[in-house]
Amino acid sequence: MRKKWIMPAIAAVLMLFSTASAAEKLTLMLDWFPNVDHLPIYVARDRGLFEMAGIDVRIVSPSETADALKLAVSGQVDLAVSYQPQTVIAAAEGMDVIAVGRLIEHPLTTLLFLKGKGIEAPPDLSGKRIGYTVPGLMDVMLHAFASLNGVRDYTSVNVGFAVLQSLAAGRVDAVMGPFKTYETVEMAHRGYDVGYFELEKYGIPDYDELIFVCSRNTLNLKEKAVKGFIRAVDVAIGQVRSNPERAFQEYLKAVPEANPETEADAFRLTLPYFAANQNHDPLRWQAFADFALQYKLIGKPVNGASLLRNFDE
Template structure:
C-alpha cells in the first residue's frame, strides 16, 4: 500500500511524454512485504466469456487490501452478473490515470492528491473519480515509540524520509507548525525505503509517512512498538479521498451504462469485504498468493471500518471534503490553476444515488 506522491512537475512530464501503450504487469512497491508481481486476472468461464463485455481496470500498485473488493467482485461473479469480463492489471508506476485518459484501460485507481496537478493543468487530464474506495484518508506518520514523535512537534531535529514532493512537504509543514513546532528544524532525507519497520529499527530514519491499513498493520504484526499520528485527525482538510476509482470522461459520456455496471459490481465486492473481512482476505490471497497471510488478514479486518461509513453507500464522496482539499492546495500555491468546485469527481454512478 506504499506509494509515492507524484509532484506537479513529474506528472506534467508524464502527460507530455507518456505515449499510449498496452497495460502491463510490472513491479511496484509493496510496503516492505517482498511481494512480486503476479497475474491478477482469472479467465472468464468458457461458456460465458463470449457473452460478457471485456473491461480492464488498472490498480495503482501490486495487489493489496485496497483492491480486495475488485477481486471479490470477480471471484463471486458480481462482475459477470453485470455482464462484464473484468481484467485486473497492475500498471507502470504512476501510469494508471494517463492510460485511462488515453483509452488504453477502462478504469483505474489513483488518489485525489496526485490527480490534482493533472486537473489543474491548462489542458486538464480527462479523467473523473467515480467512487471512493475508502471513506477516509488512512495516512500519517509512524515513528519509534517513546521518542516524542507521537505528535508533529516531535519531528523537530529528527530525520523524516521525504519524497521531496511539494504537497507532501506542505502537509508536514502544516501539522508541525499547527502543533507549535518549527518545520525548518525537521531533517529531510531522501525516501528510499522499501520496509518502514526495518528503516525505523536500524535508525535509518526517525519518522516516515505510511498508510496505516497496510504499513501500520505490518508494524503491529511484526511486534514493533511505534507511535503514530494521522493527518486527518490534526486537520480535517487532510481527510481527502485516497484511493479513488477513476474512469475517462469520454467513457462516462459515451458508455455510462458500463460505468454504472462496473461501479455497481465493485460496490457489492467492497461491501462484502467490509462485512466479511476474513473471507474477503482469503479471496485476495487466492489471487495474490505472494502476500503474507497474517498481514493480509489483519489488514483486511482493520480496513473493514474504512470501506464503509455508517448510513452511506460504498463509494460516495462528500463535495465539501473534495473541494476543500483542492481549495487548500490552491490557497497554498501548490497547483498552477484553481480547480473549480465539483470538478474531478461524480457520485452519479454510486448505487442508490
C-alpha cells in the same frame, strides 16, 4: 451466513445487467501492490459480479507508486485506484481526470515513525529526513503537514514502496504515506514499535482515501462498463460487510502471496473504512480543494464538483 448476502446480491446483480449490455474489457491499475484495501475488487471479480455486469476486468499493479493515475489519464489503463488529494492536485495541473467511485471513504494516511527515536510531537521532526511514498502527492501532503504543525528544515526523500526498509535502516526518520491500517500492522508483525500522526487530527481535512478514477475520454467511450464496474464493487463491499471472514478467505486465494496473519489484522482495521456508498460529496471535495489552494498544494483553484461523476444521480 450465506443467506445474509445472497438475496441482496441477487437484487443488485440484476440491476447490473442494465448498465453494461455486452462484455467489455477493462484494465484496472491498483495504487499499490495488492493488499486488503483492494479486497472488495477481488471479491467482485471472483464472485462473478463483473461478469454479470458484462465486463471483463484485468487487475494490474503499478511499477512505481505514482503511475496509476497518470496511466489512467493517458488512457493506457481504463481505471485506476487513486487518492482524492492526488486527483485534486492532478486537476490543478491540467490533467483530464474524473472520480467515478469510492473504495475507502476516510483518511488512512499517516506520518509514520519508529518509537524510541525522540519523536513525540510533529515539531520533533524538524531537521529530520522524512520519506514519502507517492511523488506528486505525499511530498505535497508532507509540505502541508509541516506548515500546519511547525516542522522546520526537514529533508524529504522519495522511498516509494520501501517504507519498512527505509525506516529500519535509518535512511529516514519518518515516512509520509503509510496507512494506519496496514503498514503499522506489517511493522508490528516484524517486531517494530511504531508511532504515527494521523493527518485528519493534525489539520488535514477529511477526504476519501482510495477512489476510482479515469479520464473523461474513457468515461465517454466506456460509460456503461465503468458504471457496471462501480456498481459491482458497491455490491461486493456490501457482501464483504455481511460475511467478512468468507470474503477474507476468498481474498487469500486470489492473492496467495499475501501474509495471512498480517493481512488478517490489517483487514479487521480496514473493514470499517470501506465506502458506505458510491456517491462522492461535492462539498467535501471542495473543502479539500480550498484547503489545498490555501496551503499551496495546488497553484490555482479547482472546482471539486467538476471532478465527480455520481452514477446514482
